[in-house]
Amino acid sequence: MTFIKIQNVVMNSSCVAAIKLNNQTVLGEKSVSVPLATPQFSLFQWDTIAQNLYHYKWIEFTGQAVITLQDYFTSFNNVIDLLPQYQESSVV
Template sequence: MTFIKIQNVVINISYVAVVRLDNQTVSGEKSVSVPLPTPQFLSFQWDTIAQNLYDYKWIEFTGQAAITLQDY
């Protein structure tokens, strides 16, 4: 496993399969986006092993964080 730290976010790059480069925020600022897995546990799933325990949320980085991620 390899981790990278960008500002106050630590990313396990083993879970990163896609990176969106050259995005723009609503305000027009350039950004880089990464989908990160977030657990989606229902109360009855704690004792069950399921294939799709993660939901992916796009996390958007701007400014120096976007440059750092893009350079990586």
């Protein structure tokens, strides 16, 4: 479990459901959108769990946070890219 702090928001990385890196606000400003998944049930409701277990809350970042989040979520140290945009050539 990792915590990510951007401005005054601290996110638990295990709650991050997805990242939209290249979004735009209504005004055309660059933004990054992050949906956070939080359980919808209390600890006492384990026997009556519904199909929809999580509630998603979208958080949108603009300004300097966009650059920081794009750098973090495109870093090879933090995210595995299954379809890289470039192919490494090997010399045999």
